[in-house]
Amino acid sequence: MDSRTGLPVVGMVGGGQLARMTHQAAIALGQSLRVLAVSPDDGAALVAADVVIGRHDDIDAVREFAKGCDVVTFDHEHVPGDLIRALAAEGVTLLPGADALRYAQNKREMRTHLAGLGFPVPRWTAGDLRSFGDEVGWPIIVKTATGGYDGRGVFVAHSVADVPPGVEVIGEELVALKRELAAVVARSPLGQVAAYPVVETVQKDGICVEVLAPAPGLDEDLAVQAQRLAIDVATRLGVVGVLAVELFETTDGRLLVNELAMRPHNSAHWTIEGARTSQFEQHLRAVLDYPMGDTRLTAPAVVMANVLGGAPGGMSIDERLHHLFAEEPGAKVHLYGKQVRPGRKIGHVTVLGDDLEDCRRRAARAARILEEGYEH
Template sequence: MDLHTQLPVVGMVGGGQLARMTHQAAIALGQSLRLLAASPADSAAVVAPAVRIGSHEDLEALRAFAKDCDVVTFDHEHVPNAHLETLAAEGAVVRPSAATLVYAQDKAAMRRRLGELGLPMPRWANVSTVADIERFGTPCVVKTATGGYDGKGVFMIDDAAQAAELVAAGVPLIAEERVRLRRELAVQVARSARGETAVYPVVETVQRDGICTEVIAPAPDLPSEVADAARAIAERVASALDVQGMLAVELFDTDDGPLINELAMRPHNSGHWTIEGARTSQFEQHLRAVLDYPLGETQPTAPITVMANVLGGEPGGSRLDERLQRLLAEDPGARVHLYGKDVRPGRKIGHVTVLGDDLAELRRRAGRAAAWLRDGNPEGLHK
């Protein structure tokens, strides 16, 4: 308990943009959010007042951090599971727990558990040799079982021989069938320690080169039975895995219904639209859930919300501040979130959200805003 605010202290392991936006949500709730960041230059560390610098892989750093927190949560899934078990055994409240988080850390463990639950997903198998992949069948998708994100650790394999170098690296792998899909969907659901759940509308996510570039909420032209099935899947996963906090369920929209692709047990890029586009943002909802507070309403605030990620562009051109000012003058309704990160080509450095009722116009506005902030091309701003 923070003696100044008389409110619980939430500790978030990680100092990226998810922690930064969670810190913003914590301010409104009067919460004392503390961060364990790898560097004082991390996205959240440059704006939050209570930051401890340390590695999420260092048990002693985690112990020192957790002892001053009422509850510990995460902005990524990369904390060693054994460390989380140790913290809990020593009395720390960890949400989600190590036993739950493993299903977001290890794709093989996730697939096994989802199979036990009878939930829909692509055909899959553990593989460790080229022969295993040949037996599984190609074309297929080969994934590293741990450590992948934003398309990293995901390989499209047309011939098993293509995986020889990957297999030789000796990392745990799984193979999944390459499913025919109409598009990709996602559902965010919050679940508190007492078991209360709150589900957001199903959204469409647009991927390019393995990175989400655009989110449309709600997913356009989605039949109600598909939306209901997707939301039911998300609630079932949250309950069966005892999730405490935000859960993002990424799905493939197929002719046979939605199939589970990935899980994330934290705020997620596909939920950034909720800051302006829903009654309760995913960041506030995560705080409520891990504190076991009553959950907030998830209804949209506009008929349609479109979020476009801002990726880093090539060096040169006008300064980012100049681009921001120009964008705000050209499109005062665009809501810009910049993460304070060093710009590198392809790196997520922010996002832009627009709200309204004309899908084509919103996609045009969001896309041109993101492109302008990336490239500083004045012509792109007027397209």
């Protein structure tokens, strides 16, 4: 508890954009998020007042960081489970716990456990990929069991020759895909849950480039099914905090679980302006066991477009902001304080309105100005 404010102290392991935006939500709740960052140049370390420099896989660093925190949470899934269990045994409150987080850390364990609980998943194997491919038909999807993100660690394999050597992988059938959806929920230690409207996520080269809220044309019964599925996953895995369930909607109208993320997630960045309670505030409410916030939309249509790093050179980011705000004054910009690299997520823009296609056009234009500079 912070003696100056009388409010609990939340620590977040990881200093990236998720911690940065969680810190912004914490300010409105009277808090200053404590951040464990690898570098003082990390996005959250640039803005938060209470920053500790240390590694997420160093138990002594995390132990020291946790002193004085009422609860410790995470902005990524890479904290070792044994470290979390050891500190929990010492009395540190870490949420989500290691027993839940393992299923966001390892795709083989996630697929095995979800299938065992009866949740719908693509056909998959952790065994003989040649036999599996012959059975379901080539090509297949190959994923590294751990460490993949933003399209990294995911491959289309036309034969076993395409499988990366020396790493643990799983194989999945190539699903007859209509589109990708995301159902984001939050759960408190007492078991209260809140569900956001189901969204469509648009991918390019394995990276999410656009999120449409709510998912256009989604059958109401299927939307409710997706929300209930995400709530059931959160409950049965014992997740505390935000859980994003990435889903495949198949061409024959089924939902299949693709990925899990037990933290604020890119598919819900739109909630900062587009929902009555952002996912970042909701995550804080959840880990502090506060009642959940209202998840309703603030506009009929909300579109979030990710801003990816473009080619080096050209006009400065400050110049690009000038042009963006002149061209799209209604666009809300979030830059993450990252060094620009081609293809790297350096921010996002959100546009709200009454017409989805108009919002998509405006959001895409705003993101393009930030990525490429002003277009005459």
